[in-house]
Structures are given as structure tokens and as C-alpha cells.
Amino acid sequence: MRQTNELFNSEVIAKQNIQALDQVYTANARMLPPGAEMIAGREPIKAFWQQAIAGLGLKSVKLTTVEAEALGDGVVEIGRAELSLAGGNTLTVKYVVQWKQEAGKWKWHTDIGNPNQ
Amino acid sequence: MRQTNELFNSEVIAKQNIQALDQVYTANARMLPPGAEMIAGREPIKAFWQQAIAGLGLKSVKLTTVEAEALGDGVVEIGRAELSLAGGNTLTVKYVVQWKQEAGKWKWHTDIGNPNQ
Numbered sequence A, B: 001m002r003q004t005n006e007l008f009n010s011e012v013i014a015k016q017n018i019q020a021l022d023q024v025y026t027a028n029a030r031m032l033p034p035g036a037e038m039i040a041g042r043e044p045i046k047a048f049w050q051q052a053i054a055g056l057g058l059k060s061v062k063l064t065t066v067e068a069e070a071l072g073d074g075v076v077e078i079g080r081a082e083l084s085l086a087g088g089n090t091l092t093v094k095y096v097v098q099w100k101q102e103a104g105k106w107k108w109h110t111d112i113g114n115p116n117q
Helices: A002-013 A018-023 A042-056 B002-013 B018-023 B042-056
Strands: A025-032 A058-071 A074-085 A090-102 A105-115 B025-032 B058-071 B074-085 B090-102 B105-115
Touching (some): A002 A042, A002 A058, A002 A105, A025 A042, A025 A090, A025 B090, A042 A058, A074 A105, A090 B025, A090 B090, A090 B105, B002 B018, B002 B058, B002 B105, B025 B090, B042 B058, B074 B105
Parallel strands (some): A025 A105, B025 B105
Antiparallel strands (some): A074 A090, B058 B074, B074 B090, B090 B105
């Protein structure tokens, strides 16, 4: 799980390697971003992140697990994300991710967050 | 689960019966509301809702399950909430709730949401 989160920052955000989201989200993942409808499936989620990284000027995302609970064949994680934006601004987001294994890799299957301020 | 959601609207929101949240949230629940830090435990969650109902002028909350998945001894639900506010305004929120049984009753153990607009 830590590898997946590190990949999200080092590849997807820092290098804008959107295809690396194949290693982050399950094929059938759901994402529920603030200010928009739910997004179903990895390909639409890739399109969302491509726009969001450019739109917000995202420079880095530091993910920290606050709590994690094994549940059946998955894990429910509560976490905190520190977003660094263009212009030196920061944004603190909390999130819940339901993790699932896909082909032996732990990935985000349900992803929802909201800002702390 | 439907009973719990109906109780939330009919007792907690409509009658402002905050103590009925004993039947909605587990004792050790986590709530992650937009614009604030995570709240841990049912008593602080009660204080949050008491303020939120008054502050938003909440009149009713219609909860609809979009997807639900059994996971271990719990359920992960994706849902939609239609909030009716004072003055005839409405607000559409999507949410993820991790359900757990407590003394034989299905309750919200992790609760996070964000607005669609």
C-alpha cells in the first residue's frame, strides 16, 4: 500500500505520468471528488486527474495513513493528503480509500476526500 | 440499513432528536465532514450534527444507496444525499459509509461526504 501511494506522488503527480494510474486504481474503481459527480472506472478517473493536475497546478501530494482496518479481502483507510500547488499554496485534504488487490497489487477501489478548510 | 437511514431523517433531522444518533453511529465512529477536521467518537459527532442542523437550517435528508458491497463483517456503501435547507434551497451530496453491526444493529462506522457542486 505504501508503494502504491508513493507511486501516485512520484509518477502521477511529479512526472504527470497519467498511465501510472493503472498501478494505483483498480480497473473498476470509483472516485468521488468534491464539486463533481462520482466517476466510475479507471479511464474516466485518468481523465479527471489529468485535468485536475493541470487545473490546480498540483506539484506534490503527500499521503499519510491515519487509520487502516482490514475488512474481508480489502482494507479501509482513513488518511490525510497535503497538496502542494502552484504559487506555493497548500491544501489539506482528508480521505477514505477502500483498497483491493488486483493481480497481486494493492490498489484504490473507492476514493473519496474533502478539504479540511 | 434502510431502517438506520430512515431514522436519521425522521428522528435526527426532522425532530432534531440528537440522541437518536446513538442508533445511527457506532460508539467509536469516525466522521469526516467537508471543511473541518475528522471527528472521532459518537459524542463529538452528536455535537457536530446539533450545530450543522441549526447552522444549515437542515429540514430533511433523503439518503439513496448507489452501490453497496459486503466486506468482512461490514458493508461499504456509496450513496447520494439530497439535503433540503431553510429557504427552499437544496444541496446534493455524495458519500461513502462503512457500516458495522453494533449490538445487532447496522450503524455508520466511517462517514465521509462532499458536495456535487
